Amino acid sequence: MRYTATAENRPHRTQTRDREVTVPAILDAAEIEFATKGFAAARTESIATRANVVKGLIFHYFKSKEGLYEAVLMRAYQPLSEALDKSLEKNLNATDALLSFIERLLAAMTEHPLSPVIFMLESIQGGGEHFRKLGMPSLYSRVEVLLKKGIASGEFREMDPGHGAINIIGLCGFYFCAANNLSHIPGRGRNPLNRQSLARHTAEVMAFVRKGTTSGS
Template identity: 40%
Template structure:
């Protein structure tokens, strides 16, 4: 147990109280993301977020004005990356099967890197009816376009593109949303370990490609 003076200079697990706005701000965001992904907006406690960060509750208001302000920034930070990446891939120019495979691979990679994202989006949609964030629309329309191209080309079976898009998205993200419902199936594994994420990605991809293929 170090002296009071030195403890005062530390943050969290012996990280020094940094007094660096960039760092503090992003530490609060990280903590908030975890908290919001578990509890949703309303049931999250600003006090708990502050405690995780190792900083006072007042800092949330110093940097983000309100609990809602913090929540908005968390949502924005979560949601930015995937679409631009998909745009760059020029999936329209690939044959439908390959386009679908690339789309799914990218989505799985993205969720593997941001496992909180599906839960935050669920909770946001369920609890706040998308008041603070919508915009899964673009993702869906990209996927639907690929599916319809594939049906027209005869490489996919004659499926309903919208329902199937939902089922594909579901297969990719359900694993993350249901983490705590299913972890008992792998008693000795960490659900977010590299190994498990790769397994999930591989199995999800196989399942999806088999699920749409014209026999």
């Protein structure tokens, strides 16, 4: 029996396909807009133009500019949280779990290099209110717990684990926030976000953290 599309089934299939294409396009465009202008100055008209969609689709899928902003934040945060989840679920010792987390964290930031910039602007311009509302400080708390575990086992030196978590995550992310400045440092190359530079950043951060946290270092 030959299947024939009907008015009843065609719209659902089309809407599903359109959503799968349109939503990521809007999020990609919004990521650039929020990373360059912050939440307050970002314009939904600019996002729609960059995504090649009508402005109304932004409000159809995300309800508001704030809803879109929070969706961008969550998309940026999710890989960071998953990086920690995957590192902890392997029952590794504290040192290996921390280094595994850093490697995964930097891989996620490499894939979306504007994510750290958005988080920085959220802090500077937005006072961190959306960061708090969406439960994102828990990433720092969970890394703090990991550091406490390493201190208790004797793997890590005595430290303030709260500040340790802040410094480790900051060490990973600041490089991306400062990329435009770094491109002007003599001898560093014009593109600090190319594959070679990012691989060096990952290696140096992991070596720095290993040396800086190890007991007796």
